[in-house]
Amino acid sequence: MSERSVLHGDADLDRQASGDGRGSSNGQSATLSYDGRTTELPVIRGSEGEPAIDIGRLRAETGLITMDRGYMNTGSCLSAITFLDGERGILRYRGYPIEQLAEKSSFLEVAYLLTYGELPTRAQLEAWTSDVTHHTLIHEEMRRFFDSFPYDAHPMAVLASATVGLSTFYQDSHDPFDPAAVELTIQRLIAKLPTLAAWSFKKAIGQPYVYPRNDLDYAANLLHMMFAVPAEPYEVHPDVAKALDLLLILHADHEQNCSTSTVRLVGSSQVNLYASISAGISALWGPLHGGANEAVIRTLERIAADGGNVQKYIDKAKDPNHEFKLPGFGHRVYKNFDPRATIIKTAADRVLAATGADDQLYEIARQLEEVALHDEYFVKRKLYPNVDFYSGLIYRAIGFPKNMFTNCFAIGRLPGWIAQWKEMIGSADTKIGRPRQIYTGATARDYVPLEAR
Numbered sequence: 001m002s003e004r005s006v007l008h009g010d011a012d013l014d015r016q017a018s019g020d021g022r023g024s025s026n027g028q029s030a031t032l033s034y035d036g037r038t039t040e041l042p043v044i045r046g047s048e049g050e051p052a053i054d055i056g057r058l059r060a061e062t063g064l065i066t067m068d069r070g071y072m073n074t075g076s077c078l079s080a081i082t083f084l085d086g087e088r089g090i091l092r093y094r095g096y097p098i099e100q101l102a103e104k105s106s107f108l109e110v111a112y113l114l115t116y117g118e119l120p121t122r123a124q125l126e127a128w129t130s131d132v133t134h135h136t137l138i139h140e141e142m143r144r145f146f147d148s149f150p151y152d153a154h155p156m157a158v159l160a161s162a163t164v165g166l167s168t169f170y171q172d173s174h175d176p177f178d179p180a181a182v183e184l185t186i187q188r189l190i191a192k193l194p195t196l197a198a199w200s201f202k203k204a205i206g207q208p209y210v211y212p213r214n215d216l217d218y219a220a221n222l223l224h225m226m227f228a229v230p231a232e233p234y235e236v237h238p239d240v241a242k243a244l245d246l247l248l249i250l251h252a253d254h255e256q257n258c259s260t261s262t263v264r265l266v267g268s269s270q271v272n273l274y275a276s277i278s279a280g281i282s283a284l285w286g287p288l289h290g291g292a293n294e295a296v297i298r299t300l301e302r303i304a305a306d307g308g309n310v311q312k313y314i315d316k317a318k319d320p321n322h323e324f325k326l327p328g329f330g331h332r333v334y335k336n337f338d339p340r341a342t343i344i345k346t347a348a349d350r351v352l353a354a355t356g357a358d359d360q361l362y363e364i365a366r367q368l369e370e371v372a373l374h375d376e377y378f379v380k381r382k383l384y385p386n387v388d389f390y391s392g393l394i395y396r397a398i399g400f401p402k403n404m405f406t407n408c409f410a411i412g413r414l415p416g417w418i419a420q421w422k423e424m425i426g427s428a429d430t431k432i433g434r435p436r437q438i439y440t441g442a443t444a445r446d447y448v449p450l451e452a453r
């Protein structure tokens with residue numbers, strides 16, 4: 001048993017880490033009047049006071065179900081991991097403000113915090129770092145796996161496939177209810193995702209795969225595997241490694257976003273963690289979600305090629321007859337500002353200075369932000385820069401190609417997915433996720449023979 005599980009046997013901490021708090025109801029309820037009947041539904045409140053109507057008995061007592069497209073008003077779970085306040089621009093991992101973690105923590109420490117619920121002691125952090133470091137190699141037969149993809153395969157397709165592919169090499173640790181197997185899988189996933197991502201990039205550009213180095217820290221190792229070549233020494237720039245570590249921290253969790261909800265839903269079937277994470281990677285790939293960072297740079301490049309005509313793209317984004325939405329702007333929860341975007345924008349200045357990358361796109365991004373923030377369409381809809389608006393500029397300055405940006409997002413989000421999966425699988429409340437529907441198709445009708453059609 002690793003250091004962590006021995007030191008970490010506290011039942012209270014396990015309960016907190018599993019999110020099995022009940023949410024307090026303090027006797028409050030909501031009254032539903034329908035079809036001549038009145039039904040009382042309990043109101044529960046989270047630790048930050050958010051209220052929710054518990055509709056667990058709704059269908060049994062009223063025959064009604066709810067309809068909520070995109071789950072904009074629907075809570076899927078009780079969770080003790082991440083708190084967001086979209087109006088006040090608050091983001092906290094296990095109660096710690098993102099601003100403090102960004103300034104004082106490291107990605108591996110944040111990964112521990114999200115997964116186990118508390119900041120690690122020095123001994124726990126050393127054990128955790130050692131465990132992750134010593135699992136960064138992937139099975140040598142996975143080289144053939146990468147070779148089987150076309151050179152121009154999107155790295156997110158490769159990453160999602162390789163992640164579920166890992167489960168074929170570790171068939172002994174699939175059981176989601178075996179603590180030792182889960183612990184080993186968590187270490188393997190956090191350790192190996194950077195290797196899988198880097199190798200998908202090396203395959204795409206026809207360079208030799210670069211093996212991980214145990215003397216480098218997490219972010220530096222990813223940079224090394226991405227950009228080193230056997231023909232010459234490669235030195236990781238400390239400011240660049242620090243900026244990448246910061247980006248990974250900022251992406252580490254974000255409560256019940258699309259990809260996290262996917263991980264929870266797939267995991268609720270009790271499939272192994274590799275498969276659940278692979279599903280999350282696929283969901284993150286979408287341009288409305290994690291794929292937005294790549295779309296931001298493509299849009300900035302189009303604006304640059306179009307003579308820097310920012311207003312033209314603002315007008316396109318506002319045009320209801322145009323499906324174009326300004327990537328990197330808007331958020332389902334943040335209706336004021338995304339605290340991560342604020343931090344990333346500051347970091348972008350540092351990285352551009354450290355790398356000497358051209359800041360033409362950064363200048364266009366700043367103009368775009370300036371125009372949008374004063375445009376009535378954006379102001380009225382409370383559309384502000386989100387985490388993806390400036391992150392792509394940093395990845396680009398570091399040297400990542402555009403199609404690798406969402407892979408970086410996935411590596412950052414992995415501890416959040418794992419923590420949320422762990423909370424789901426460990427909760428006595430969990431049932432397989434199976435929403436209902438309102439049927440709008442044809443009513444009953446008889447089969448029509450072919451000759452009669």
Ligand code: SDX
Pocket residue numbers: 070253254256257258287288289290292317318324325326327328329330331332333381383386387388
């Ligand atoms: C992430 O959920 C998370 O937490 C996600 C994330 C995480 O860490 O996991 O934060 C990461 O996915 C950030 C979001 C990255 N996506 C983008 O930047 C893509 C561009 N943004 C939009 O597609 C949109 O803002 C969403 C998808 C992010 C949010 O969409 P919603 O909440 O469903 O809101 P909506 O699409 O209904 O928009 C409301 C209105 C609409 O106009 P009207 O119909 O009222 O006239 O705002 C408009 C939208 O057309 N709108 C935009 C816009 N975003 C919303 N118009 C132009 N450009 C945009 N970017």
